[in-house]
Amino acid sequence: MSFFLAALRRDLLLTFRRRNDIINPLAFFLMVGVLFPLGVSPEASLLAQLAPGVVWVAALLASLLSVDGIFRSDFDDGSLEHMLVSPRSLLLLVLAKVTTHWLISGFCLALVSPVLALMLFLPNEGFAPLVFSLLLGTPTLSLIGAIGAALTVGLRKGGILISLLVLPLYIPVLIFGASSVQAGSIGLPIQGYLALLAAMLVLSIVLAPFAIVAALKISVRS
């Protein structure tokens, strides 16, 4: 546990020293909110209908954009090799890295999502479901994305490949996340959707770290 905290502290410190890692996903997320009404239509009723899907797609893409960097710098400067010859648990290390990624992407996105929802005229009843579904859904995105990042870290241009690998796995999260907001905004119960998002999260917390560690070993050892 103390090793997990030490790894988390290091990764957070690294992120705070490179501020654009934090700003990039947020800027992307908010830019979609600003540009979408300009491109489609500024009419409130139309935007309100599209809002749940748009906010969720923007959050998903913002998370995907930054996932490539999870292991990149550690691979490039040799830190990853040192991690692999360490007697410490790689599972904890990987969990710390994914947690850091979630804190700077998913968690921050969930916090600013009401601003985006406001710009897109989402009904007031949809705000709480939006924040809760993002809080439950985005950690799953980070965990799945990290598998793709670990598999492609050895390639120079892995960006497109990550999208191909992980986007199909993102789809269930997107469907249930966006549906929960849609249901919430017209006053229907959302517990079922949130329970499904939570189930996906539990499943990926248990299984994804093993896949990430195996993928990292393949990338470094080949």
Add this chain to the structure above:
Amino acid sequence: MLEVKNIFCERDERILFSEFSFTLNEGEVLQIEGQNGSGKTTLLRILCHLTEAFEGNIFWHGQNVEHSREVFYHALLYVGHLSGVKGVLTAKENLIWMSQLDTALDRISITGALKKVGLFGYEDVPCHTLSAGQQRRVGLARLYLSSAPLWILDEPFTALDKKGVAEKETLIAQHVQAGGCVILTTHHNLNIPGTDVRKINLDECLTT
């Protein structure tokens, strides 16, 4: 201590090692020599199990490393070709993290070790502002902190000045006198006081 048996490794359809074996005992320094591209780094990565693309076995104190990796990694200090030093972290933060990863590193004497490698006054400066040699020194400060018996060093003297190299040679001498062993690659003529350096030339291995 370390026994390497019948290593076979092929890369890009070129055989790097075939039936390659050696034994390393306590108090020995082994220098791997060879031209660029002869497989020095590959050999060190094989020894650390950082690559799977080989056949053969490696034994540490009679135990196959394949099955007892954790024991082996406890006993190993690996300084790779890439130093693993983060540019945005300070020298001290880098070493604190390395001591978290490597249980054999002594966390208390980090400041002392930085002083010994000549980085006194640079502890709290981000590493990307240091020169290449100074960054190398941050990674090599681990040698002063480690209690691991086996050191595997890949080109440790790159970018170091003459004084720095002499200091590391003295340190290696102290380590082997205390019963440790060292495997390193370098093109530099090693001068380790009180110890004969064993040499393996990979170019010759290939032809025989």
